[in-house]
Amino acid sequence: MNRMFRVLGFWTGIFAVMFYLGDMKDASLLFFGQTILFVFLSYLNLTERMYIYIFGAYLTIFFAGFTYYSIFIMVPGGGGH
Template sequence: MDRMYRVLGFWTGIFTVMFYLGGMDKTALLFLGQTGFFVLLGYLNLTERMYMYVFGAYLTVFFAGFTYYTLFLMPPGGGLS
């Protein structure tokens, strides 16, 4: 299970570079933080159950943040004009 977090760290790192090169600096910083989080988790050697709890907590925080952003911060119409 720890290798899967390293793989997630690798892919979020790839997205970090792509977002940065595309001029999306805030998104690149968000993905850089996720990259560090996943790589750190990959080397902690936790039990499989603990990895599942951490992933569940990560998804809960993500969905809560995404819902808050789409309801309260995103402009009406999804930013399309």
């Protein structure tokens, strides 16, 4: 299971680089932070159950934060097209 967290770290790192190259600095910092978190967690060698609990907590926080952002902060049609 620790290898899957390294895979998550790899892909969030790829997304962070792509966001950075696309001049999306805030998103790239968020994904670099996630990369550091996932890689750090992968080297803790926790039990598989603990990795599942951590991932479940991560998903819960992400969904709550994304829902809050999309309802209260995001401006609809703010793409400028």
